[in-house]
Amino acid sequence: MKGQGSIPILRVGSTLLATVHVELYDTVAEAFQQDVLLAIERTGAVGLIVDISGLETVDSYVARVLADTGRMARLMGADTVLCGMRPEVAATLIRMGYAMEGVKTALNVDDGLARLGASTGPLGKGRPA
Amino acid sequence: MSREVLSSVVMPIAGEDDVVLVRRRVRDLAQAQGFDAFATAAVTTAASELARNALVHGKGGRATVRELNEDGRAGLSIQFQDQGPGIADLERALAGGYSTARSLGLGLSGARRLVDEFDIDSAPGRGTMASITKWKRLY
Ligand SMILES: Nc1ncnc2c1ncn2[C@@H]1O[C@H](COP(=O)(O)OP(=O)(O)OP(=O)(O)O)[C@@H](O)[C@H]1O
Numbered sequence: 637m638k639g640q641g642s643i644p645i646l647r648v649g650s651t652l653l654a655t656v657h658v659e660l661y662d663t664v665a666e667a668f669q670q671d672v673l674l675a676i677e678r679t680g681a682v683g684l685i686v687d688i689s690g691l692e693t694v695d696s697y698v699a700r701v702l703a704d705t706g707r708m709a710r711l712m713g714a715d716t717v718l719c720g721m722r723p724e725v726a727a728t729l730i731r732m733g734y735a736m737e738g739v740k741t742a743l744n745v746d747d748g749l750a751r752l753g754a755s756t757g758p759l760g761k762g763r764p765a
Numbered sequence: 766m767s768r769e770v771l772s773s774v775v776m777p778i779a780g781e782d783d784v785v786l787v788r789r790r791v792r793d794l795a796q797a798q799g800f801d802a803f804a805t806a807a808v809t810t811a812a813s814e815l816a817r818n819a820l821v822h823g824k825g826g827r828a829t830v831r832e833l834n835e836d837g838r839a840g841l842s843i844q845f846q847d848q849g850p851g852i853a854d855l856e857r858a859l860a861g862g863y864s865t866a867r868s869l870g871l872g873l874s875g876a877r878r879l880v881d882e883f884d885i886d887s888a889p890g891r892g893t894m895a896s897i898t899k900w901k902r903l904y
């Protein structure tokens with residue numbers, strides 16, 4: 637799935653998988669948020685996995701971008717799980733007082749998919765309850 | 766106790782890209798000096814907060830990045846200077862949870878908690894000088 641930004645967004649069944657592997661600064665962050673929201677609209681995805689295992693530094697700005705992206709996706713009906721936060725990133729955020737409340741997290745992408753209860757089958761309108 | 770400056774580089778902070786460059790340089794130097802992943806993330810993140818503050822609130826400035834050695838112990842210090850409006854209520858800004866930018870206001874207080882030494886000097890009309898130092902863990 638190709639958006640305007642440099643962060644790839646893949647579809648896995650009814651879930652979108654975005655892998656953040658570049659530094660999220662202003663322009664990249666904005667493009668990323670827009671790409672994610674457009675992809676949700678286009679695919680009707682009900683879940684969003686954001687893989688941040690490639691991020692070595694998450695400052696307050698990037699933390700806010702990630703949390704906001706999850707909230708935006710939530711408004712559109714897609715549940716978001718932030719996956720793969722590195723130990724040093726978790727330690728740094730908590731020491732700074734950024735608890736990232738309200739953001740679902742998982743150790744890795746597999747756990748994140750499990751957490752979403754994601755069906756990896758084809759996307760359908762109206763997933764069975 | 767003798768503190769030696771091994772290298773010193775001045776970097777401009779005039780745009781978003783400069784914040785990225787400062788962050789990258791701090792990370793590279795911390796890794797080159799053998800900082801562990803936690804200390805590297807801590808000093809890099811603190812530098813990122815202060816660089817962003819200098820850009821956003823201070824209307825741009827510069828960072829001086831220094832490699833230090835104190836009796837065989839490696840350290841990294843970064844000084845941020847801007848000629849912006851300065852911080853009127855420094856105590857409040859340092860306490861955290863205070864922002865004039867409708868943000869969370871955790872950058873300054875958070876940066877302070879992430880480093881070993883923290884200095885700030887600011888007054889309305891005089892700009893802001895903030896300085897952080899992080900030492901490599903010895904054990
Ligand atoms: N270099 C600066 N020049 C002028 N004012 C500053 C500077 N740095 C910080 N401030 C003031 O101190 C406040 C607190 O800074 P702090 O970095 O903690 O929060 P913030 O930048 O508003 O939000 P964030 O949590 O996104 O960093 C700012 O809102 C601003 O008013």
Ligand SMILES: [Mg+2]
Pocket residue numbers: 814817818871872873
């Ligand atoms: Mg700030």
